[in-house]
Amino acid sequence: MTTQRRREKAAAAAVEPVGAGKSEAHGYEFGGPIGAFVLTFGLPFVCYAFAFLCNDVSGCPAPSLLSPSKLFSSPALSAQSGRQHALATLKRETGWPGVGGLISVEAVLGTLAWYGWSLLLHVLLPAQEVEGTELATGGRLKYRFNSFSSALVTLFLCAAGSWALGPNFQLWTFINTHYVQILTTNVLIAYFLSTYTYLRSFSVKRGNTSHRELAAGGHTGNIIYDFFIGRELNPRVTVPYLGEIDIKAFMELRPGMLGWILLNLAYTAKQYKSYGYITDSMLIVNFTQTLYVLDALYMESAILTTMDLTRDGFGFMLAFGDLAWLPFTYSLQARYLSVHPVILGPWYALAILGMGLGGYIIFRGSNSQKNAFRTNPDDPSVAHLEYIQTASGAKLLTSGWWGRARHINYLGDWLLSWSYCLPTLFSGYRLTNSILTPGSRLVTTDGMAGWAIPVTYFYLLYFAVLLVHRERRDEEKCRRKYGRDWEKYVAKVPYRIIPGVY
Ligand code: NDP
Numbered sequence: 001m002t003t004q005r006r007r008e009k010a011a012a013a014a015v016e017p018v019g020a021g022k023s024e025a026h027g028y029e030f031g032g033p034i035g036a037f038v039l040t041f042g043l044p045f046v047c048y049a050f051a052f053l054c055n056d057v058s059g060c061p062a063p064s065l066l067s068p069s070k071l072f073s074s075p076a077l078s079a080q081s082g083r084q085h086a087l088a089t090l091k092r093e094t095g096w097p098g099v100g101g102l103i104s105v106e107a108v109l110g111t112l113a114w115y116g117w118s119l120l121l122h123v124l125l126p127a128q129e130v131e132g133t134e135l136a137t138g139g140r141l142k143y144r145f146n147s148f149s150s151a152l153v154t155l156f157l158c159a160a161g162s163w164a165l166g167p168n169f170q171l172w173t174f175i176n177t178h179y180v181q182i183l184t185t186n187v188l189i190a191y192f193l194s195t196y197t198y199l200r201s202f203s204v205k206r207g208n209t210s211h212r213e214l215a216a217g218g219h220t221g222n223i224i225y226d227f228f229i230g231r232e233l234n235p236r237v238t239v240p241y242l243g244e245i246d247i248k249a250f251m252e253l254r255p256g257m258l259g260w261i262l263l264n265l266a267y268t269a270k271q272y273k274s275y276g277y278i279t280d281s282m283l284i285v286n287f288t289q290t291l292y293v294l295d296a297l298y299m300e301s302a303i304l305t306t307m308d309l310t311r312d313g314f315g316f317m318l319a320f321g322d323l324a325w326l327p328f329t330y331s332l333q334a335r336y337l338s339v340h341p342v343i344l345g346p347w348y349a350l351a352i353l354g355m356g357l358g359g360y361i362i363f364r365g366s367n368s369q370k371n372a373f374r375t376n377p378d379d380p381s382v383a384h385l386e387y388i389q390t391a392s393g394a395k396l397l398t399s400g401w402w403g404r405a406r407h408i409n410y411l412g413d414w415l416l417s418w419s420y421c422l423p424t425l426f427s428g429y430r431l432t433n434s435i436l437t438p439g440s441r442l443v444t445t446d447g448m449a450g451w452a453i454p455v456t457y458f459y460l461l462y463f464a465v466l467l468v469h470r471e472r473r474d475e476e477k478c479r480r481k482y483g484r485d486w487e488k489y490v491a492k493v494p495y496r497i498i499p500g501v502y
Pocket of ligand 1: 305306307308363367370394395396397398402406407409410413470474477478481
């Protein structure tokens, strides 16, 4: 087959979902196969870089990184022994456990127990049974939602453990002592799950009656791209005694989202154990992030209309994002504060809290307004809003929150993310041995202030990129779906995310 012919075949496959009645044209996203390759094999290294280069052994960042010329060269060393010296210094300063130390049996068992516990609560607790959006092949899947009550049960048990044992509650010490190994286990689970769902997607048949279908943009024929973006739209698996589990919906909100909060709480316990108090900065980070997670769990059924559920297949992008990237990079601020206890004072604390709550009001207000309008346009809370009636039958709001910008909800989400990062202030610390109290360590910002900003403000920057990219993807989808009606909407609501600016 010629290259041209192969390309045509791939493009045709990307246009037509298996057994689809409707079809959507899709090009490559995320830089195509090369981008998919880089992200699939590069992202875990980013997680490890954060884990090792910002640490409780030498500092955040590891101090030698600030003077690389000294790290590599010394008059007494040849070029080769200079490199060895640099490597040895970095290993010492990062607490490098060796390749074998990246994983341990206890961490694997502990992490699997966490997934098992999440699964058990999902199956055993009373749940809301909800139907998903209509599939391209017709029909709807049923979902079982109880992640909020599962979170409450888990958090209640954590509170009881902390009440009884304080910061020595075994869950907190386990997380803090096996952090890197737990990260590795989650990375491996993400690779395993995406390989499993990729291979299994080849058993999806045209015209099947079990509502199995391929994601419209996920079967281009390029292995690495399809593996990354996700081939099957809603992979499900039947677990003996537990019944059918929707892998994507389960992974989206359960082990990783609540895992993020458990990591934060473990860091809070660590701060308390080290210093004997919990700082206002740590409380704000915990409060705003827990609010965000509990909100997502409480509004669980809202995920049914997100592009993750309706459009993206379950591949490495979602598996890794849900299980490793989200919990381990979103919790970097609390991890930082567990070693360097920043005290903000009431005014600064209130200002950051105000910013977070302002962001939350925009985020929740806009998302709820759209949900209420889409569920029942005659609801008194939304009946007065203006809208465009599209030829497809759907209505697009043009006043209220959605009249200010086409993704005003992303602005709220982003403002909220400022309140996660600002509590770390102008971050950076180094750890030294105390001369006065032998055996104890001192944390100092001497020469380090500002150098940890790429770590503690990473979320802010990454999230801005994610939201702009997501907005572009959604815009493209809506343009395809609504055609000229979308042009009318854009003319009425010209700003994408920030009213008057962007
Ligand atoms: P949105 O909730 O922004 O929904 C976009 C969809 O809404 C469009 O595809 C369209 O769907 C519909 N729509 C667009 N404009 C209008 C309008 N004017 N009136 C009515 N309906 C409209 O999608 P997301 O899934 O991106 O986001 C959900 C939330 O999750 C966001 O608040 C986001 O910030 C958050 N999020 C957080 C992440 C994190 O890592 N923390 C990651 C991703 C998202 P239709 O085809 O039905 O018309």
